[in-house]
Amino acid sequence: MGLTLDQARAIVAGTLAAGGERGFNPLTVVVLDAGGHVTAVERQDGSSAKRFEIAHGKAHGAVAFGWGSRRTMGRAEDFAPFVTGAGTAIGPLVPVPGGVLVRDAEGTLLGAVGVSGDNSDNDEAAALAGIESAGLVGQPD
Amino acid sequence: MGLTLDQARAIVAGTLAAGGERGFNPLTVVVLDAGGHVTAVERQDGSSAKRFEIAHGKAHGAVAFGWGSRRTMGRAEDFAPFVTGAGTAIGPLVPVPGGVLVRDAEGTLLGAVGVSGDNSDNDEAAALAGIESAGLVGQPD
Amino acid sequence: MGLTLDQARAIVAGTLAAGGERGFNPLTVVVLDAGGHVTAVERQDGSSAKRFEIAHGKAHGAVAFGWGSRRTMGRAEDFAPFVTGAGTAIGPLVPVPGGVLVRDAEGTLLGAVGVSGDNSDNDEAAALAGIESAGLVGQPD
Amino acid sequence: MGLTLDQARAIVAGTLAAGGERGFNPLTVVVLDAGGHVTAVERQDGSSAKRFEIAHGKAHGAVAFGWGSRRTMGRAEDFAPFVTGAGTAIGPLVPVPGGVLVRDAEGTLLGAVGVSGDNSDNDEAAALAGIESAGLVGQPD
Numbered sequence: 001m002g003l004t005l006d007q008a009r010a011i012v013a014g015t016l017a018a019g020g021e022r023g024f025n026p027l028t029v030v031v032l033d034a035g036g037h038v039t040a041v042e043r044q045d046g047s048s049a050k051r052f053e054i055a056h057g058k059a060h061g062a063v064a065f066g067w068g069s070r071r072t073m074g075r076a077e078d079f080a081p082f083v084t085g086a087g088t089a090i091g092p093l094v095p096v097p098g099g100v101l102v103r104d105a106e107g108t109l110l111g112a113v114g115v116s117g118d119n120s121d122n123d124e125a126a127a128l129a130g131i132e133s134a135g136l137v138g139q140p141d
Numbered sequence: 142m143g144l145t146l147d148q149a150r151a152i153v154a155g156t157l158a159a160g161g162e163r164g165f166n167p168l169t170v171v172v173l174d175a176g177g178h179v180t181a182v183e184r185q186d187g188s189s190a191k192r193f194e195i196a197h198g199k200a201h202g203a204v205a206f207g208w209g210s211r212r213t214m215g216r217a218e219d220f221a222p223f224v225t226g227a228g229t230a231i232g233p234l235v236p237v238p239g240g241v242l243v244r245d246a247e248g249t250l251l252g253a254v255g256v257s258g259d260n261s262d263n264d265e266a267a268a269l270a271g272i273e274s275a276g277l278v279g280q281p282d
Numbered sequence: 283m284g285l286t287l288d289q290a291r292a293i294v295a296g297t298l299a300a301g302g303e304r305g306f307n308p309l310t311v312v313v314l315d316a317g318g319h320v321t322a323v324e325r326q327d328g329s330s331a332k333r334f335e336i337a338h339g340k341a342h343g344a345v346a347f348g349w350g351s352r353r354t355m356g357r358a359e360d361f362a363p364f365v366t367g368a369g370t371a372i373g374p375l376v377p378v379p380g381g382v383l384v385r386d387a388e389g390t391l392l393g394a395v396g397v398s399g400d401n402s403d404n405d406e407a408a409a410l411a412g413i414e415s416a417g418l419v420g421q422p423d
Numbered sequence: 424m425g426l427t428l429d430q431a432r433a434i435v436a437g438t439l440a441a442g443g444e445r446g447f448n449p450l451t452v453v454v455l456d457a458g459g460h461v462t463a464v465e466r467q468d469g470s471s472a473k474r475f476e477i478a479h480g481k482a483h484g485a486v487a488f489g490w491g492s493r494r495t496m497g498r499a500e501d502f503a504p505f506v507t508g509a510g511t512a513i514g515p516l517v518p519v520p521g522g523v524l525v526r527d528a529e530g531t532l533l534g535a536v537g538v539s540g541d542n543s544d545n546d547e548a549a550a551l552a553g554i555e556s557a558g559l560v561g562q563p564d
Contacts, residue, residue, distance in 0.1 A: 361499070
């Protein structure tokens with residue numbers, strides 16, 4: 001399914017390192033493969049109870065639609081019922097930044113990363129840093 | 142329930158042909174019978190993971206209400222909680238164009254088509270072209 | 283995600299051809315990719331209403347566990363609550379033959395096929411014939 | 424809720440190391456805190472699609488009941504509807520070994536580990552080895 005566990009670990013480590021360097025709140029990172037299945041997760045001490053579910057919902061929506069969760073936010077800003085309705089069809093779907101598609105250098109989809117814990121822009125920045133640190137390419141929208 | 146597999150196949154083929162001629166993104170086409178049950182599906186290479194669920198949600202909502210998903214979008218624009226609440230009652234319900242009822246020349250309901258992959262207007266245009274190519278009549282709203 | 287639409291179409295056509303040659307009841311065929319996402323479906327005229335859901339449940343369980351649905355039947359024969367419980371975790375799961383993993387000649391997982399309509403042994407035989415007709419390898423247990 | 428990310432990482436690493444030493448199939452390890460919330464996950468290459476959900480269902484049931492999933496298997500052997508009914512109440516619940524409670528040396532509950540990928544006895548053995556390697560105490564039943 002494209003993404004290896006070693007790649008997923010590198011993304012998790014790079015995301016948490018970026019959050020630490022920038023002084024972000026405790027983060028939760030969820031890495032999915034191209035089929036949307038959980039491959040690696042770490043939730044930092046001090047995260048709230050359901051940060052896994054929130055980060056997962058960002059990444060899951062990204063794989064489901066084929067774009068980053070920032071674009072889903074845009075759709076919701078234009079027409080909120082799109083997100084309400086899509087949720088009845090595809091399941092977990094959190095329409096704020098922090099769900100980023102992961103591609104290799106050739107553009108092949110490998111999976112997605114979801115991050116939650118700080119504000120959404122910072123969550124996304126940490127995800128992008130983590131993906132880059134693994135030698136891969138992030139698509140946030 | 143009215144729609145034959147041969148008719149469903151013709152709709153799928155005509156929809157994908159229309160998408161190809163017009164340069165649309167990869168499409169997923171779901172054909173339901175008049176009872177709302179899946180009869181034929183094709184998802185083109187390059188579609189995102191849950192395009193089946195999205196296209197199904199458009200068609201399922203159309204059969205559930207007895208009108209095309211464009212009308213559901215209008216209802217949501219007037220009163221967004223309609224879609225929220227209806228989703229709790231009827232299940233999958235994606236309130237954007239691309240879910241089109243299928244009728245025969247006499248107006249008898251045969252089923253519905255859901256298309257997803259390009260923007261919603263293009264999804265609907267491909268569905269209508271596919272239905273017409275099968276010698277049937279589409280009702281988009 | 284491994285399986286192309288052309289491969290999925292070949293599997294569907296080969297499965298229905300096998301059912302026709304052997305005089306089976308009307309069949310429903312569901313083809314999933316390696317991530318468990320619907321790629322192609324055909325439901326023959328005369329199938330009952332929810333044959334899609336049944337065939338999907340066979341194939342979905344196969345992808346979820348990484349083995350064909352015949353093995354899940356064996357697990358259920360040994361300890362029925364395994365299936366009850368697994369269903370709470372993984373979703374649709376029909377524990378009778380007819381859900382067959384699809385691999386290429388090198389053994390790489392491409393997806394799964396679910397067939398329903400005749401008895402389970404015949405459903406599985408049709409799925410295997412369809413997979414073979416597409417030049418691929420089926421794993422029924 | 425007791426368990427730190429460092430402890431969860433040690434459990435994951437120890438579980439996968441034990442599986443490697445013993446020649447087990449690829450494993451998926453899920454670590455929950457005492458509130459049942461996901462803290463760390465790793466899914467080894469070659470795991471099937473929904474191994475996260477299966478391993479999670481073992482650990483989630485353990486936290487929900489306050490005993491390891493081996494005891495749930497015993498309850499199911501005595502009275503299968505217990506699992507059926509409990510699943511409607513508590514959610515994911517996989518009633519086979521491999522869901523192990525995690526306690527500190529004083530017996531305080533810290534969380535649970537779920538492992539899936541090999542047979543259930545081996546899954547449980549790997550979980551116990553991982554918990555022990557982290558200097559903690561596992562309760563498998």
